[in-house]
Amino acid sequence: MVPLAFMLSLSLKTCDPATGACVMKWHWGEFPSEISLYHQEFITSLYFAAASTIVDLIVSFPIAYWIAFYGGRRKNFFLLMLLVPFFVSFVIRTIVWEFVLANNGVVLGTLKHLHLLPSGFHVLGTGYAVMAGLAYNYLPFTALPLYVALERIDRRVLEAAYDLYATRRAGFLRVILPLTVPGIFAAFLLTFIPMFGDYVNQEILGGTSNTMIGTVIQNQFLVNFDFAGGASLSAILLVIALVGIYLYARLLGSRTIEQYL
Amino acid sequence: MSAISSPEAVAPRRRRRWGRALLPVYSWLVIAYLVFPIVIMMIYAFNKTIGSMQLVSFSWNGFTDQWFKHWSDIPGLTQSFWLSIRLGITSTLISTVLGTMLAMALVRYRPPRFRGKAAFEQIIFLNIAAPEIVLGASLLGMFVSLNIGRGFLTLVLSHVMFSIAYVTVTVRARLAGFDRSLEEAAYDLGANPWTTFTRVTLPLIMPGVLAGALMAFALSIDDFVTSNFLSGASAPFPVWVYGVTRVGIPPQVFVFGTAIFAVGIGLALTSVVLARKKV
Numbered sequence: 001m002v003p004l005a006f007m008l009s010l011s012l013k014t015c016d017p018a019t020g021a022c023v024m025k026w027h028w029g030e031f032p033s034e035i036s037l038y039h040q041e042f043i044t045s046l047y048f049a050a051a052s053t054i055v056d057l058i059v060s061f062p063i064a065y066w067i068a069f070y071g072g073r074r075k076n077f078f079l080l081m082l083l084v085p086f087f088v089s090f091v092i093r094t095i096v097w098e099f100v101l102a103n104n105g106v107v108l109g110t111l112k113h114l115h116l117l118p119s120g121f122h123v124l125g126t127g128y129a130v131m132a133g134l135a136y137n138y139l140p141f142t143a144l145p146l147y148v149a150l151e152r153i154d155r156r157v158l159e160a161a162y163d164l165y166a167t168r169r170a171g172f173l174r175v176i177l178p179l180t181v182p183g184i185f186a187a188f189l190l191t192f193i194p195m196f197g198d199y200v201n202q203e204i205l206g207g208t209s210n211t212m213i214g215t216v217i218q219n220q221f222l223v224n225f226d227f228a229g230g231a232s233l234s235a236i237l238l239v240i241a242l243v244g245i246y247l248y249a250r251l252l253g254s255r256t257i258e259q260y261l
Numbered sequence: 262m263s264a265i266s267s268p269e270a271v272a273p274r275r276r277r278r279w280g281r282a283l284l285p286v287y288s289w290l291v292i293a294y295l296v297f298p299i300v301i302m303m304i305y306a307f308n309k310t311i312g313s314m315q316l317v318s319f320s321w322n323g324f325t326d327q328w329f330k331h332w333s334d335i336p337g338l339t340q341s342f343w344l345s346i347r348l349g350i351t352s353t354l355i356s357t358v359l360g361t362m363l364a365m366a367l368v369r370y371r372p373p374r375f376r377g378k379a380a381f382e383q384i385i386f387l388n389i390a391a392p393e394i395v396l397g398a399s400l401l402g403m404f405v406s407l408n409i410g411r412g413f414l415t416l417v418l419s420h421v422m423f424s425i426a427y428v429t430v431t432v433r434a435r436l437a438g439f440d441r442s443l444e445e446a447a448y449d450l451g452a453n454p455w456t457t458f459t460r461v462t463l464p465l466i467m468p469g470v471l472a473g474a475l476m477a478f479a480l481s482i483d484d485f486v487t488s489n490f491l492s493g494a495s496a497p498f499p500v501w502v503y504g505v506t507r508v509g510i511p512p513q514v515f516v517f518g519t520a521i522f523a524v525g526i527g528l529a530l531t532s533v534v535l536a537r538k539k540v
Contacts, residue, residue, distance in 0.1 A: 066284040087525035092518040096298040197392025234398040
């Protein structure tokens with residue numbers, strides 16, 4: 001097949017420039033110097049992404065569970081409702097969060113009016129605003145793999161557990177939860193990795209503080225034109241993503257992860 | 262049999278009550294949380310502006326439908342929107358064709374005839390899981406080192422690149438349950454490979470191909486990160502919107518957002534209803 005050769009080159013091009021081409025052209029010394037310059041941004045990204053991913057996992061597990069086990073004939077409708085944010089452009093979604101969280105906006109303005117919050121209270125421009133935006137924007141990425149994992153559970157296994165006098169709690173903790181571990185891991189990867197490189201939420205909601213690594217990479221490329229620095233930073237980001245995927249493949253098998261896409 | 266296999270029937274009574282009362286309330290709350298910002302967007306699309314600048318403000322200034330009447334008043338915004346549409350259609354067509362072929366190759370050929378199949382699968386997954394900023398940055402690096410100027414061409418190439426993986430995964434899922442004996446029957450009846458593909462294989466995998474194409478289009482319209490790296494002078498819709506956030510957002514942005522949302526959700530709801538009717 002001729003298109004196959006074409007495809008091979010095209011698909012390979014996707015990852016090579018960051019690691020292959022760029023690393024070969026520029027010396028290795030770029031890596032330690034960039035890390036020492038921007039380690040604080042890496043830590044901030046790690047903290048924001050990890051916190052928002054955990055929030056998403058906790059928030060979306062019950063709803064994924066409910067749709068998978070009790071969704072009945074309306075399953076597709078509920079799944080569509082989970083995907084609803086995707087029908088609005090990512091940038092607009094984030095801008096709307098700016099409106100939601102604004103000092104005198106819909107939520108804070110109302111709470112202040114009711115004197116439930118002090119008038120100086122603000123969220124916008126803090127790390128919490130960034131995390132709120134991240135958690136909202138990536139929630140479907142967490143909920144869908146969890147749903148797929150829960151949906152796949154063979155109900156007969158659960159029945160067997162109850163037949164053997166398992167309590168409700170034991171059935172959940174020792175049957176459902178272990179069977180969803182690959183899904184939880186997949187959800188974690190699919191949420192955490194994109195969040196880690198995200199900079200739109202930080203730029204729009206976070207103000208000038210709490211810079212994340214994505215912002216740095218973007219500035220290196222588009223503002224400072226420091227391609228070597230930007231490329232080595234994004235290579236580090238790619239390595240972090242690869243380590244996560246490799247760990248998944250080692251622990252749970254490489255084929256299973258594709259089921260959750 | 263069906264009564265036995267439903268979880269409600271097996272579970273103890275306490276579990277049933279918990280599942281019936283608390284979970285649905287919680288789930289609807291999550292759905293409300295997901296829908297809430299979209300409602301806010303729609304409401305602000307009807308918000309009056311203060312002063313001569315005609316920019317959306319955080320405060321509510323009264324109802325107006327003038328932004329819907331004057332939706333095309335901002336030339337840059339309208340241009341960027343049509344650019345996004347053209348870009349979406351072009352990249353969807355290319356990535357759907359290529360992705361479908363790649364999916365067929367991945368399903369039909371095994372290592373002796375198709376070397377590096379495992380590597381291919383890893384690359385596809387990486388393409389989906391890698392942070393978008395890495396893809397955008399590396400593409401920019403590649404185009405710069407190859408001395409290719411940024412513009413519509415680089416945008417199409419990059420959008421094709423990230424859409425292919427999604428098309429491939431979607432089509433492959435459809436091909437997995439494909440009965441090869443149908444193709445053999447076509448060959449036995451004297452059909453050549455091309456006729457077999459267009460008259461037998463393609464119609465059968467069409468739902469998967471269409472789903473993949475829709476996904477590619479949605480990804481392309483929505484893409485900001487990659488486009489921001491590769492757009493150069495001509496900015497697609499999300500890049501343009503992002504560009505004006507510092508200065509102030511014209512209300513027409515929310516009008517376009519509302520329109521895209523309405524079209525998208527309309528298509529999706531239709532497909533859900535159609536799918537239910539078939540079953």
